[in-house]
Amino acid sequence: MKKNILLTGGAGFIGSNLLRMMVNKYPNYKFVNLDKLTYAGNLENLTGLEDKPNYTFVKGDICDSNLLNSLFEKHKINAVMHLAAESHVDRSISNPMSFIETNIVGTVSLLNAAKHAWDGAYEDKIFYHISTDEVYGSLGDTGFFTETTSYDPRSPYSASKASSDHLVRAYYHTYGMPVKLSNCSNNYGPYQFPEKLLPLMINNIKNNKELPVYGDGKYTRDWLWVDDHSKAIDVVFHKGRVGETYNIGGNNEWKNIDLVELLCDTMDKLLGRQVGSSRSLIRFVKDRPGHDRRYAIDATKIKNELGWEPMVQMDKGLSETAQWYLDNEAWMDRILSGAYKEYYSNQYE
Ligand code: NAD
Ligand code: DAU
Numbered sequence: 001m002k003k004n005i006l007l008t009g010g011a012g013f014i015g016s017n018l019l020r021m022m023v024n025k026y027p028n029y030k031f032v033n034l035d036k037l038t039y040a041g042n043l044e045n046l047t048g049l050e051d052k053p054n055y056t057f058v059k060g061d062i063c064d065s066n067l068l069n070s071l072f073e074k075h076k077i078n079a080v081m082h083l084a085a086e087s088h089v090d091r092s093i094s095n096p097m098s099f100i101e102t103n104i105v106g107t108v109s110l111l112n113a114a115k116h117a118w119d120g121a122y123e124d125k126i127f128y129h130i131s132t133d134e135v136y137g138s139l140g141d142t143g144f145f146t147e148t149t150s151y152d153p154r155s156p157y158s159a160s161k162a163s164s165d166h167l168v169r170a171y172y173h174t175y176g177m178p179v180k181l182s183n184c185s186n187n188y189g190p191y192q193f194p195e196k197l198l199p200l201m202i203n204n205i206k207n208n209k210e211l212p213v214y215g216d217g218k219y220t221r222d223w224l225w226v227d228d229h230s231k232a233i234d235v236v237f238h239k240g241r242v243g244e245t246y247n248i249g250g251n252n253e254w255k256n257i258d259l260v261e262l263l264c265d266t267m268d269k270l271l272g273r274q275v276g277s278s279r280s281l282i283r284f285v286k287d288r289p290g291h292d293r294r295y296a297i298d299a300t301k302i303k304n305e306l307g308w309e310p311m312v313q314m315d316k317g318l319s320e321t322a323q324w325y326l327d328n329e330a331w332m333d334r335i336l337s338g339a340y341k342e343y344y345s346n347q348y349e
Pocket of ligand 2: 087088089090131132133134184185186187195196197198200212213214215219220221256288295
């Protein structure tokens with residue numbers, strides 16, 4: 001069946017990588033990318049897609065109900081892929097309100113618009129909510145998050161994402177909204193905003209700047225190549241069961257300090273420096289308040305039910321990621337100088 005998909009947050013890191021895959025893979029689907037273009041949204045991430053006949057960009061806010069209603073009607077939207085969010089934990093600690101607005105109010109606005117537009121319309125409609133493993137809280141040295149792990153969010157970011165997950169499920173149970181959810185671990189790859197660990201460190205290593213590692217550096221994350229996440233989203237969207245949640249992870253745990261050291265050595269090779277020399281830039285700095293110690297996903301359900309598994313190994317993915325940021329210096333420089341914001345004001349305001 002033809003799908004007219006409203007994809008939110010498509011100018012961000014995961015959304016842009018996902019769109020690049022989906023728009024090319026499904027020429028018969030129509031993709032409407034709704035993005036507010038916050039500091040994290042960058043149309044340069046979507047270069048090459050602008051002229052595709054099955055792709056449209058709309059600048060706007062997921063909290064704007066009038067806009068949402070008109071988009072559902074105009075584009076005959078019968079599927080939603082919801083990625084728009086405030087996504088950075090440190091920013092949620094200094095400014096929680098924008099997280100409440102976008103992640104909670106925005107998600108309910110989107111659910112309401114879908115409910116309004118889909119009342120009696122379309123057979124094969126679906127509201128797919130993309131979420132995070134952070135909703136499950138923090139693990140000790142052992143154990144994994146499964147789909148039945150109790151929610152225990154501990155930062156304003158994860159609490160706002162947990163709220164959005166609960167609301168999506170509430171609309172399924174209360175109003176019969178056809179929903180699917182997935183909760184994924186830390187993604188890495190091209191086009192990630194350089195406030196997040198890997199692009200920040202890559203840029204600092206390149207420029208011989210200090211590498212700020214929070215606390216004792218032994219916090220652990222489960223890393224997943226962003227295209228592997230996109231493939232998982234594709235599979236859940238098409239084959240996942242309605243009303244279900246799927247955990248997505250890389251089966252690839254790293255303590256931050258070990259990952260930063262590996263990145264230093266990888267960058268040294270790529271930059272022709274003596275391997276090991278960039279490690280001298282590492283500095284242990286003040287910890288993130290409420291810092292979750294360890295995340296680790298058990299992705300058995302999506303493997304057994306839908307046949308998805310992560311494909312890209314860390315050494316290959318990390319090297320490709322570092323090389324991408326080195327090759328795309330201008331992309332990074334425009335973000336750091338704020339020049340891309342000028343482009344937006346010229347283009348839209
Ligand atoms: P990102 O910060 O790179 O991008 C978010 C995008 O949403 C930006 O383009 C931004 O402009 C847009 N946006 C923000 N507020 C908006 C609003 N009110 N209306 C419309 N658009 C708005 O985020 P990301 O890392 O690409 O994450 C995408 C989604 O995946 C989020 O929901 C996040 O919680 C989830 N997720 C991320 C990761 C990860 O490792 N990055 C892991 C698991 C889940
Ligand atoms: O687990 C999924 C989540 O992963 C997503 O839901 C979030 O949107 C995404 O931002 C990410 O959250 P993290 O907080 O894990 O990612 P971040 O890149 O901010 O940090 C990764 C780890 O590195 C974390 O333990 C904090 C640490 N860190 C981070 C920065 C920016 C440092 O030690 N130094 C830093 O400068």
